[in-house]
Amino acid sequence: MKADRVIxxxxxxxxxxxxxxxxxxxxxxxxxxxxxxxxxxxxxRVPHHQHxxxxxxxxxxxxAEAGDVDAVTVSIALQTAALAxxxxxxSQSAELVWTGPETGASFRRTxxxxxxxxxxxxxxxxLVSFAVYSIPNVAKALVKAAQRGVKLTVIVETPDKLKGENxxxxxxxxGQEVENFSTVYYWPxxxxxxxxxxxxxxxxxxxxxxxxxxxxxxxANLTQQAFTINMExxxxxxxxxxxxxxxxxxxxxxxxKQIEKI
Numbered sequence: 001m002k003a004d005r006v007i008x009x010x011x012x013x014x015x016x017x018x019x020x021x022x023x024x025x026x027x028x029x030x031x032x033x034x035x036x037x038x039x040x041x042x043x044x045r046v047p048h049h050q051h052x053x054x055x056x057x058x059x060x061x062x063x064a065e066a067g068d069v070d071a072v073t074v075s076i077a078l079q080t081a082a083l084a085x086x087x088x089x090x091s092q093s094a095e096l097v098w099t100g101p102e103t104g105a106s107f108r109r110t111x112x113x114x115x116x117x118x119x120x121x122x123x124x125x126x127l128v129s130f131a132v133y134s135i136p137n138v139a140k141a142l143v144k145a146a147q148r149g150v151k152l153t154v155i156v157e158t159p160d161k162l163k164g165e166n167x168x169x170x171x172x173x174x175g176q177e178v179e180n181f182s183t184v185y186y187w188p189x190x191x192x193x194x195x196x197x198x199x200x201x202x203x204x205x206x207x208x209x210x211x212x213x214x215x216x217x218x219x220a221n222l223t224q225q226a227f228t229i230n231m232e233x234x235x236x237x238x239x240x241x242x243x244x245x246x247x248x249x250x251x252x253x254x255x256x257k258q259i260e261k262i
Contacts (some may be wrong), residue, residue, distance in 0.1 A: 003066035007077050010058050015081035017123070018051050023085075026055045027078035030071050035063075089213060092240025097218055100231035111227040113236040114208055114216045115141050121210035124151040126250055128205045131221035132156065132173040138222060139175045146181035154182045155250065155259060157203040185259045206234075212244035 015023050025045045033041045039056055046052040062074055098107035118125060118141035125145060146152055154174065172179070192200040208216040218234025220226035237243060253259045 003069050006061060006066040007069050007074055008081075010061055011074075011077040011081040012084075014054060014058050014078065015085040017054060020082050020086050022046055022048075022051050022055070023078055023082040026058070027075045027082070030059075030078070031075035089239055089244075090241075092237060092242065094235050094237045097216070097234040097236050098232065099220060099227060099229075100233075108236060109227075110218060110220050110232055110234065111137060113234070114138060114218075114222075117208055117210050117214045117216045117236065118142060118145055120214055121145050121150045122148075123211050124153070124247075126153045126155070126209045126247055127222075128155040128203070128207050128250065129222040130157045130202065130204050130206065131223055133222075134173070134224040135222050135227070139178050142174070142178045143181065146178075152178070152182040153185070153250075153254075154178070155185045155187075155203070155205075158186055184262045185254060186262055187259055191258055207246065209243050209247040209250075212247045214238050215243040215246055217246075 014026070018026075026042055029038060029041045029045055039059060042055050042059065043052055046055050062069065095113070096105075096107045097110050097113040098105075099110040115137060118138065125142070127142070142152060174182075187203045189200050192202075194200055206218050206221055208214075215237040216234065217237070218232055220230065220232035220234060226232050250259070254261075
């Protein structure tokens with residue numbers, strides 16, 4: 001029974017951490033390859049080094065702690081875990097998020113919702129906001145996430161406050177610890193469209209994504225006022241396709257250098 005638990009728990013951990021296609025590739029390698037060639041085959045099929053290391057660690061643990069479990073059973077366990085993880089990701093729930101006068105409606109509070117997302121992250125967070133100012137609880141949650149190994153990507157309107165414009169010194173407002181842990185990007189003015197009066201567009205997005213599974217989307221900037229006294233409306237989405245779509249969209253903006261690293 002202990003050997004069975006090793007495989008079940010290991011398969012679940014792999015399926016929740018790696019792309020589904022990668023887990024399926026590992027499962028096929030385990031089913032079709034001999035023990036002598038298995039690790040080499042996995043190394044060839046899984047090019048991403050972190051994903052490859054996790055897959056090879058799963059094989060090592062199988063051999064060391066559950067060697068009596070045959071390859072077909074291990075392969076089926078991985079495929080089952082991958083299917084369960086895919087079903088989980090495809091099922092979506094959404095909650096309304098609110099700051100403002102109470103009416104008796106059952107809405108989540110804005111700060112509470114974004115903190116839930118930050119605390120749930122295990123691998124990566126993408127945080128986007130026009131304005132950031134005086135948000136100690138969010139800053140603390142970001143630092144805690146970084147300390148447990150979460151990759152932080154922060155996208156801001158500008159690197160610094162610009163004279164004559166209503167823009168906060170966004171990255172500095174997050175605090176030095178968050179800045180040290182984060183990869184920070186901004187939207188260069190020269191890459192923005194201009195209005196008829198030659199005013200550039202602004203980065204007006206306020207959202208956060210965690211692990212491609214959680215999405216916080218709101219009218220609220222990341223400011224204490226938006227969390228306490230403004231009237232703000234948004235959503236907290238878990239599961240489904242929307243979180244990963246938003247995450248990949250910003251990844252593409254970075255890859256195409258529409259958004260640049262500070």
